[in-house]
Amino acid sequence: MNQAEVSKLVSQLRIKAPTRLRKFRNPKGPEERLNKMRKTVTALVKHERIELNFPRAHEARMYAERLISDAIRYGDCHKSTMEMADYWLVEKQLVHKLFKVLAPRYEHYNIACTRLLTAPRPYPGPEDKKAILELRGNPYPSLLPDTTSNKNLIHNILLDEAKKAYRTRKYAEIAAKIVAAEPNLEKPVVAANSDQKAGE
Amino acid sequence: MNSLSRTWGPLKSLSRSAGYIIKRNVSSTEEYQRQGEIFAYEQKKQTESVGRIEKIEVRYEGQPENCIFTMNKNISTPYDCAKHLGDKFRDRSAVALLDGKTLWHMHKPLPNSCTLELLHYHIQNPSAVNKVFWRTCSFLLGAVASDAFKTNIGLHLHSFPSPSVKSGSFIYDIQLDLENWQPTKPELKVLSLEFIKLCQKELPIECLDVDKDMALEIFKNNPHKTEQIPDIAAHNGEKVTLFKVGPHIDISRGPMLPNTNHVGRVTVTNILKLDTDIKGAPVYRFQGVALPKFITLNHFAYGLIEERGRILNSGRIPGDYDSLNEDNSFLAHASQ
Numbered sequence: 001m002n003q004a005e006v007s008k009l010v011s012q013l014r015i016k017a018p019t020r021l022r023k024f025r026n027p028k029g030p031e032e033r034l035n036k037m038r039k040t041v042t043a044l045v046k047h048e049r050i051e052l053n054f055p056r057a058h059e060a061r062m063y064a065e066r067l068i069s070d071a072i073r074y075g076d077c078h079k080s081t082m083e084m085a086d087y088w089l090v091e092k093q094l095v096h097k098l099f100k101v102l103a104p105r106y107e108h109y110n111i112a113c114t115r116l117l118t119a120p121r122p123y124p125g126p127e128d129k130k131a132i133l134e135l136r137g138n139p140y141p142s143l144l145p146d147t148t149s150n151k152n153l154i155h156n157i158l159l160d161e162a163k164k165a166y167r168t169r170k171y172a173e174i175a176a177k178i179v180a181a182e183p184n185l186e187k188p189v190v191a192a193n194s195d196q197k198a199g200e
Numbered sequence: 201m202n203s204l205s206r207t208w209g210p211l212k213s214l215s216r217s218a219g220y221i222i223k224r225n226v227s228s229t230e231e232y233q234r235q236g237e238i239f240a241y242e243q244k245k246q247t248e249s250v251g252r253i254e255k256i257e258v259r260y261e262g263q264p265e266n267c268i269f270t271m272n273k274n275i276s277t278p279y280d281c282a283k284h285l286g287d288k289f290r291d292r293s294a295v296a297l298l299d300g301k302t303l304w305h306m307h308k309p310l311p312n313s314c315t316l317e318l319l320h321y322h323i324q325n326p327s328a329v330n331k332v333f334w335r336t337c338s339f340l341l342g343a344v345a346s347d348a349f350k351t352n353i354g355l356h357l358h359s360f361p362s363p364s365v366k367s368g369s370f371i372y373d374i375q376l377d378l379e380n381w382q383p384t385k386p387e388l389k390v391l392s393l394e395f396i397k398l399c400q401k402e403l404p405i406e407c408l409d410v411d412k413d414m415a416l417e418i419f420k421n422n423p424h425k426t427e428q429i430p431d432i433a434a435h436n437g438e439k440v441t442l443f444k445v446g447p448h449i450d451i452s453r454g455p456m457l458p459n460t461n462h463v464g465r466v467t468v469t470n471i472l473k474l475d476t477d478i479k480g481a482p483v484y485r486f487q488g489v490a491l492p493k494f495i496t497l498n499h500f501a502y503g504l505i506e507e508r509g510r511i512l513n514s515g516r517i518p519g520d521y522d523s524l525n526e527d528n529s530f531l532a533h534a535s536q
Contacts, residue, residue, distance in 0.1 A: 145322065147495065154321065154330045154365060155497050155505070158489065161368045162508035 011073050013065045014112040022059050037063050040133075042090040044114070045098060049134035051119060057131040061114050063088060064133075068113050071103045105137055112136075117143060210353050210378060213390045228347065232447035235418050239444055242410050250274045256313045263289070271310060279306040279458055282318055292494060293318035294462060295332045295455050303328055305407040306458035321492050334363035336405065336457040337370040337490045341468070343448035344395045345374055345486055353377050357450065358424045358483060361515040369469060369487040369509035373518050375424065377481045383471045391468040395488070398446070402461040406444040407454060415440035418449060424478075425451060464493030465502060469509035476519045487513055 026032040040060035043050050050057075067088050074081040076099040085095045106113040119130040132143060147153060151160070254273040258281055260266060269281050278296035282289050296304040297317040304310075319329045338360040349355050354377035363370065383391075410418075412433040419425035432451065433440050441454050457463075468488045476483050489509035491497060497505075 147322075150324070152325050152327060152330075153495065154326070154333065155491055155495050155501070157330065157365050158368065158491075158505045158508070159501060161366055162504040165368070165508050165511060166504075 010066075011069050013062070013069060014110075015061065015065055015114075017062055018058075022055055024055075024059075038088055038090055041067065041088050042094060044133055044135065045089060045094050045102070046091065048138035049132065049140055051130060051132050054118065054129040054131040057116055057133040061116055061133060064114055065112060067098070068102055068106055071098050072107055075099070075103070102135070109136070209384070209387055210349055210381065211387055211390050212348060212350055213394065228351075231421060235449050236444075236447055238414065238418050239408065239442065239449055242414055243406075243408055246408070247275075256310060258310065258313065259315045260285070260317075261315055262317050269316075274309045274311055277307050277309050278304060278316060278318065281316055282306070285318075289318060292320040294321060294329045294457055294492075295319050297328075303332070303455050305405075305455035307404060308407045308455070321494050330365045331363045332455055332457060333462070333490075333492055334365050334370045335360075335452065335454075337463065337466070337488065338363060338372050339405075339443060339450055339452055339456060340395065340398060340445065340460065340463070341370065341372045341486055341488055342374070342450055343445055344391060344398055344468075345372065346448060348391055348394050349376070354481060356422050356424055356481075358478070358518055359428065360452075364515065367513050367515055368505075368511065369489050369513050371488075371513045371515055372486045373474065373483055374486055375478065375481050375483050378484075379482065380473065381471070381484070388468050388471070391486075392466065392488075395463075395466050395468060399460045399463040399466065401446065402459060403446050404459050405456045407456070408442045408444070409439045410442055412438055412440060415442065415451065418442070419451070423480075462492055462494075464491050464495065465497070466490035467506050467509070469506055470512075472512050474517050476517055478519060483518065485513060485515075485517075 024033050024036060026036075036056070037060050040050070040052065040056055041064045044060065044064050067084060070081045070084060076082060082095075085098055086092070089095050089098065102113070113136055115134050115136055117132045117134075119132045121128065121130045134140075134143070148156070150156065250273075253275065255270050256273045256276075258269040258271050258276075260269060260281060264285065269284060271280065278293070279290070282293050293306060295318075296306055297319055298304045298310075298314045300315065300317070319326070321329055321333075323329065342357050342360070346355060346357060354375075356375040358373040358375055360370075360372045412429060415429050415433070416426060419429065428451070429440060436453075440451055442449055443452055443454060443456050445460060466488060467490070468486065470487045472485045472487070474483045474485050487509055489505050491502070491505075
């Protein structure tokens with residue numbers, strides 16, 4: 001019997017999903033694990049940038065990606081998507097944000113809609129690895145240094161030179177084409193000139 | 201070029217990967233040893249000549265905060281000051297700026313009280329740092345090339361012109377005992393790999409000012425450098441600045457980077473035969489491109505830079521008709 005391909009049932013995420021799920025510490029059982037995830041996903045949708053421990057951020061990212069991906073794919077008239085949104089977003093006003101703000105924002109993205117960055121941990125302090133999880137296109141200032149606007153940085157100088165070399169080559173090609181077509185062009189140019197004179 | 205090198209190519213590593221093992225270039229190791237001994241002797245002599253330790257005041261300006269260091273005269277280096285500031289500042293600093301005008305090698309002892317700034321790759325106008333980076337890459341390219349060829353191929357480093365990032369590639373002009381050699385892609389790849397291996401060794405780059413005679417002694421087996429040294433010394437108060445990475449020693453005005461681990465991505469892009477009137481074997485221009493490890497770039501954009509680096513660099517072509525030294529390097533810089 002052929003098994004249905006999972007990739008045809010659900011849309012593929014643009015992040016690498018781990019093969020096994022993390023267990024975390026759950027005295028109240030597996031449901032509690034999902035409750036933790038719901039809390040984090042809700043916070044992410046609400047604040048758009050959160051700082052937390054790395055394992056939790058890495059785990060919650062998958063659920064957030066899936067939720068937004070489904071919201072884009074099926075829209076707000078799809079029953080099971082709406083149930084999912086209702087489950088994952090603890091604060092209900094965020095359901096509106098998901099369908100009316102986030103889905104249009106990521107509609108035309110061809111990369112993941114969340115970004116996960118490792119963050120420094122306080123020293124001395126607890127040794128847990130920290131991470132920052134954010135939704136792309138958020139209104140906050142960028143976390144990564146700006147390497148594109150300063151034209152004096154070494155890679156920008158090199159790229160500029162590469163651009164110039166490319167343009168010179170292209171102009172040379174165009175010039176060569178024009179020269180090659182010159183004998184054919186000559187007559188019409190003369191004709192146009194004579195027409196103008198006639199017009200005057 | 202004998203039949204063997206025609207079969208396997210001129211590079212050591214390629215022949216090894218082809219299953220043919222050639223012993224290490226004995227003459228070049230002996231030469232390295234001889235040069236290294238002289239360098240170490242001179243270095244020791246200079247450190248011992250400091251005598252009684254005097255204190256100087258170094259006023260540091262910049263992040264994380266302005267402060268004053270009390271350092272040892274002619275012993276402490278800008279690198280020592282950077283160590284007091286923390287790992288981040290120690291590792292990212294490419295070159296020191298003394299009194300707001302003199303660029304200073306990170307491992308060169310400070311002679312006087314001064315103000316100190318540490319420059320890195322992300323400052324607002326990093327043209328000085330870029331030049332230092334490009335010069336260091338040329339220097340390292342010389343080190344890579346002089347160790348990459350087989351014993352039976354004569355090789356003499358000639359010079360590299362004053363660094364210009366806008367020319368699209370860093371270069372080293374090398375006299376090679378090969379007629380009309382056109383490197384294949386695997387050969388260029390091997391040279392790039394050797395370059396990367398050198399950078400991964402995280403070797404510090406040392407700096408030393410020596411007398412003309414000492415320099416002539418160190419470079420007595422290199423006819424080009426021997427010719428260039430008197431001219432260089434005449435423009436630098438009878439002193440010649442030497443730089444050493446691993447066993448390789450070269451002349452340059454400097455300054456250079458403090459360590460080879462500053463180089464991130466690097467490619468040897470092309471080797472082109474130059475049309476010069478230098479006597480003896482033909483001179484080849486080795487070209488490459490590199491980026492500091494602190495600057496990350498996607499592979500597509502880096503590919504564009506590599507592509508640009510294949511075009512013959514417009515740097516001055518060495519020859520008998522012009523004055524002998526290029527970056528080696530004082531005339532070129534004096535005119536800037």
